[in-house]
Amino acid sequence: MDAIRYDFRSDTVTRPTEGMRAAMAAADVGDDVFGDDPTVNRLEQRMAGLLGKDAALFVPSGTMSNLLGLMSHCGRGDEFIAGQKAHLYLNEAGGAAVLGSIQPQPIAHLADGTMALEEIEAAIKPDDSHYARTRVIALENTFGGRVLPVSYMTAVAEIAARHGLGLHLDGARAFNATIALGMDISTFVEPFDTVSICLSKGLGAPVGSVLIGRQDLIDTARRHRKMLGGGMRQAGLLAAAGLYALDHHVARLADDHRRARRLAEGLARHEALTVSVPDTNIIWVTVAQEAAEGFDRLLEENGIGVMGRYGSQRWVTHLDISDEAVDTALTLVDQHFA
Structure with a gap:
């Protein structure tokens, strides 16, 4: 291909702005694996507060964030329910199965990007030793750029609660959804136990995603992050880009x-x-x-x-x-x- 002048391929291709570069250069850093990086800590506290959740975990990528979300809900041989075209099922190299030993149960999408509620509920396995144990339902919003209705997410949350299941949101572009809806993000993600948000898509940071959720689930995810090789050291340089993005690139x-x-x-x-x-x-x-x-x-x-x-x-x-x-x-x- 000739040199790309105008790159419409993805919102992952953005380059840090001058202001973001300056914030990164000035970041106060420590060793994040020891919990000593003040800028990472500030980003995690900021994201947890914005979403109204207990805790957050800064990770290198959205793929890792989704995988850690599933692994925090599931053990080996457990199952997650997701759409057939969901990113964490279709586009993450089978990581949940390969690295988490978690079985996917895909559900067909309807024309509007949702999954039929009755099909979701029918896919939940009974307590029978023949079946993998269903542990979590995963939704994606936005989905292919569509904003799925909040009422739909609420209905899926009611199914999850009725069956004692966790609920995970691949919210890589959740801020796009909330801007389109004119809604506060804490209200948007309220039904979910874990939420994955990318800083390196529409928000324009060069690297990073954040997993946000219930304290026990984030504690589990932090341990698994280390196992997966996602423990970073002086990561405040990257976290500073995320903080700058939250201040300047959401609206x-x-x-x-x-x-x-x-x-x-x-x-x-x-x-x-x-x-x-x-x-x-x-x-x-x-x-x-x-x-x-x-x-x-x-x-x-x-x-x-x-x-x-x-x-x-x-x-x-x-x-x-x-x-x-x-x-x-x-x-x-x-x-x-x-």
């Missing part, structure tokens, strides 16, 4: 959502493109078969980076995508289909 997610809507509306002008209406910052585009090769070549030759996934293109707006980037992309597409 501005509304700009990403605005740009995504404008981009989607512009792309949808063309009959060859079937475009999803974005709730947040992710747009899905299906290109008509006869136009696909030429459209891919147009983007590549002009340095427009997009990601192909599940038979569609994924366009993502983020901190490093400006109005100019959206304008340039739309002008190229308009000229191509003129």
